[in-house]
Amino acid sequence: MSRTILVLADLRNGAVRNVTFEMLSAAKRLANGGTVIASIISNNGSTIDTAALAHYGADKVLVADDAQFENYVPDAYAAVLDAMIKEVNPNLVLMSHSAIGRDLAPKVAARFAAGQVSDIIDVTEDGGNLVFTRPIYAGKAFTKNTVAGEIVFATVRPNNLTAGEPDVSRSADKEVKVWAELSADSLRTFIKEVVKKSTGGVDLSEAKIIVSGGRGVKSQEGFKPLYDLAEVLGAAVGASRGACDADYCDYALQIGQTGKVVTPDLYFAVGISGAIQHLAGMSNSKVIVAINKDPEAPIFKVADYGIVGDLFDIVPILTEELKKVLAE
Amino acid sequence: MNIFVCLKQTFDTEEKIVVENGQVKEDGVRFVMNPYDEYAVEEAIKLRDANGGSVTVITIGPERAQEALRTALAMGADEAVHITDESLFGDEYTASNVLAAYLKDQAYDIILCGNQAVDDGSGQVAIRVAELLNIPHIGTITKLEVNGTDVVAHRDAEGDLEVVGGKLPILVTAQQGLNDPRYPSLIGIRKANKKPLANPGAGDLNVAGDIAKKSVVLETFLPAAKTGGRILEGDNESRVKELVGLLRTEAKVL
Numbered sequence: 154m155s156r157t158i159l160v161l162a163d164l165r166n167g168a169v170r171n172v173t174f175e176m177l178s179a180a181k182r183l184a185n186g187g188t189v190i191a192s193i194i195s196n197n198g199s200t201i202d203t204a205a206l207a208h209y210g211a212d213k214v215l216v217a218d219d220a221q222f223e224n225y226v227p228d229a230y231a232a233v234l235d236a237m238i239k240e241v242n243p244n245l246v247l248m249s250h251s252a253i254g255r256d257l258a259p260k261v262a263a264r265f266a267a268g269q270v271s272d273i274i275d276v277t278e279d280g281g282n283l284v285f286t287r288p289i290y291a292g293k294a295f296t297k298n299t300v301a302g303e304i305v306f307a308t309v310r311p312n313n314l315t316a317g318e319p320d321v322s323r324s325a326d327k328e329v330k331v332w333a334e335l336s337a338d339s340l341r342t343f344i345k346e347v348v349k350k351s352t353g354g355v356d357l358s359e360a361k362i363i364v365s366g367g368r369g370v371k372s373q374e375g376f377k378p379l380y381d382l383a384e385v386l387g388a389a390v391g392a393s394r395g396a397c398d399a400d401y402c403d404y405a406l407q408i409g410q411t412g413k414v415v416t417p418d419l420y421f422a423v424g425i426s427g428a429i430q431h432l433a434g435m436s437n438s439k440v441i442v443a444i445n446k447d448p449e450a451p452i453f454k455v456a457d458y459g460i461v462g463d464l465f466d467i468v469p470i471l472t473e474e475l476k477k478v479l480a481e
Numbered sequence: 482m483n484i485f486v487c488l489k490q491t492f493d494t495e496e497k498i499v500v501e502n503g504q505v506k507e508d509g510v511r512f513v514m515n516p517y518d519e520y521a522v523e524e525a526i527k528l529r530d531a532n533g534g535s536v537t538v539i540t541i542g543p544e545r546a547q548e549a550l551r552t553a554l555a556m557g558a559d560e561a562v563h564i565t566d567e568s569l570f571g572d573e574y575t576a577s578n579v580l581a582a583y584l585k586d587q588a589y590d591i592i593l594c595g596n597q598a599v600d601d602g603s604g605q606v607a608i609r610v611a612e613l614l615n616i617p618h619i620g621t622i623t624k625l626e627v628n629g630t631d632v633v634a635h636r637d638a639e640g641d642l643e644v645v646g647g648k649l650p651i652l653v654t655a656q657q658g659l660n661d662p663r664y665p666s667l668i669g670i671r672k673a674n675k676k677p678l679a680n681p682g683a684g685d686l687n688v689a690g691d692i693a694k695k696s697v698v699l700e701t702f703l704p705a706a707k708t709g710g711r712i713l714e715g716d717n718e719s720r721v722k723e724l725v726g727l728l729r730t731e732a733k734v735l
Contacts (some may be wrong), residue, residue: 224643227618255620256516256621259606260609263577263608263613268572268695276703289505289534293498294701294702295701295703295704296702297698298698299695302695342617342646342651345645346640346643348644349643362734402605405640406537407657418734419732428495448712450669456710457710457711458710458728458732460713466717467717474722475722
């Protein structure tokens, strides 16, 4: 069956994030000749280069451009997405399972009395039905779900759906307009300030490589060699709960069943013993490297490659070696 | 200040998940209050202690879920509501409609919830409830201040921190770092065990419209087991060289 699918572009600092292309590629496949519509809600919406959205599958791009969209305000974004949905009447709405999508999808789904499946890592078609795969218990198990209804919402975990080869011959119409009148009193929450925090400069949820530290780093300063390694790799820095609880780093970095669940291509677990709670958040990473002094640490049971030894000796050598190799 | 907390009983995060006959096995599993909901309960108690009023905790779930409510009462919550009517069980869509149906008849100033449950991790119910009640929400908060009707919260937005303002009535969802949940006191546990729980059913709640679940689980499965990989031997320099080589040529991730 052919479908109309609306994809909310995931943006960071005015740029389109890769998960958007992953969603568009999936949408193109699932539309079965129907229409794929990309949506942009931004304070620089009109200036965003939308050509790539078409290359990955968008047939049409809807743009909301207003200074009010500089930061995410649920009432503002919901009003726009609501209006876009009413205009194009999609069967499926895809959003990234990131800070905005996680917050916005259930809000708008509730308006449409629609079902939602969160944090999907795959979507296939079976007998005309969409079948969504998602982790439960932070990846200790998975389910395949169908969702009933005229319109279904799904949030997509970055790094899991595959972005197809871009087709540069494709183009899309762009419709820029005011989608909803946003009077000040219609927005019931407002952003007073945004404080950018350091997570190694790369966002954990979308990072291809993550360097994570545990109690073994011993102190806030102990994270320094991990940041150095992450910088060479263009990686994000994460942490186990132990490291966060010990105040070696901010909770924003925590990976685990409480905390963030990540699926990078490469995960360095440094000074992390591998409590089941942490493993739940990272064990579905494609390749895992463990560096730990304790040869009995459970982390070695899930690691593809392990080095038993002192992280303060090994990590700096690794950083230097990578600098050399990656420069070649 | 009338404070409500929606909470859920979940598997202890230390539990190993076993799938049997296509379902996650619950026998012999230790259940706890969802860790994110503990932050919500703690914050609610602190708010009440600072402003007066009462804290009511609500859950939907089978008889065993009573334990999570008792824990919240033992921490210091005043009242508890346990919805055990199985006709009101379903998915996130069902749960949010049921909770909203209950809450719309209550006088609430603020509703607190965990930002997600550690079992299904979908993070939908709380935000849906806010929308159904037509009140604003602030999600994934790590700090909360209420002065009169003014609310200021710190929101964790993927590493960035947003300082968000709003007004009561409002719903907020708790993120790790919001507070350190207290342990129930012995006297609290004793009192909590004697406390009657309200138990509204479908007839009491006046749930409007169709609340049947929309999501159907076709299959539940475990990830492929990891067997443990290769422990590299040798001095540090050679092991590091070997590792980098393997990551490039074998794993192809560099």
